[in-house]
Amino acid sequence: MSRRLGNRSGASIRARSSRYSATRRGWPMVLAGGLVASLLAGCGATSLGLGTSEQQSATTGCSSGGVQSALPSTVQPGSTITVASDASYEPNEFLAPDGQTIIGMDIDLLRGALQCLGLKVKFQNAKFDNILPGIVGGKYDMGASSFTITAARLRQVTMVSYFSAGTQWITQKGNPKKFNPTKPCGHSVGVQTGTTQADEIAAINKGVCKSDHVKPVVEDLQSKVTTDLLAGKVDAMAADSPVALYAVKKTGDKLQAVGDITGSAPYGIVLPKSQDKFGVAIAKAFAAMATNGSYQKILAKWGQQSGAVEMFAANPAVPND
Known part of the structure; x- marks a missing residue:
């Protein structure tokens, strides 16, 4: 993932x-x-x-x-x-x-x-x-x-x-919380437990967001992460690019990708x-x-x-x- x-x-x-x-x-x-x-x-x-x-x-x-x-x-x-x-x-x-x-x-x-x-x-x-x-x-x-x-x-x-x-950040359509993936400080972000994205948020909180941490909302299932975003329980989510972009496609006009795909591996x-x-x-x-x-x-x-x-x-x- x-x-x-x-x-x-x-x-x-x-x-x-x-x-x-x-x-x-x-x-x-x-x-x-x-x-x-x-x-x-x-x-x-x-x-x-x-x-x-x-x-x-x-x-x-x-x-x-x-x-x-x-x-x-x-x-x-x-x-x-x-x-x-x-x-x-x-x-x-x-x-x-x-x-x-x-x-x-x-x-x-x-x-x-x-x-x-x-x-x-x-x-x-x-x-x-x-x-x-x-x-x-x-x-x-x-x-x-x-x-x-x-x-x-x-x-x-x-x-x-x-x-x-790689990693892709996703928000609700229109990015209502004005989420900036290059500086996500202070925002709540959904991620799945054990993933690269969970590690990335931990690294961000030690670096660019050291004084204003990203608030990770960690779920066992990626499906729950996506549901949380759709319900507005988090400001954004981070997931692997194929999974994130597929979620955007399947939800019609409810979600959108923000920023570029990073860390391809x-x-x-x-x-x-x-x-x-x-x-x-x-x-x-x-x-x-x-x-x-x-x-x-x-x-x-x-x-x-x-x-x-x-x-x-x-x-x-x-x-x-």
């Missing part, structure tokens, strides 16, 4: 290249035989009430024959991968109108990549700031929830880049730290999707073409925190 928390370089794969490199580290992740971590009860998130979204249809990734050989020996073709996702971040990951099925851009992209690798997937709804600990602790095999790749996170887990996003699929070789296989699958056009089609389906990347990498180099 730019959901940040932190470097080392890893294999990178360009969309039109079949060559890749991988480190020789792995661990016996027993995925064959339907390893599925303990089920996590859904947290009851809804899709903001900002309009309906179509149920996810079968995702076209690529033929598994082309990239399946990139899988490490510890991951068997046909295995089911348990993926945690906070389904409150429309359009990246959110609940369909049935209140149970997790859909969205991230869901389609990862489903396609795993299809390329001959793997099955089971998505589980989880609170955002519980996902990384769950992966580190072995509760989940993977995470797909708009995680920004940071040096702090790379010290804990392996991450595979697949999209680029890559999103990453999250795996256990020692699963870097599996991460390289996923990067290779994304590259195959970009080559056959399914990557671009999925982004277009969710109106997120501006975040497309040309290179997919396992543990890419990022600035130190």
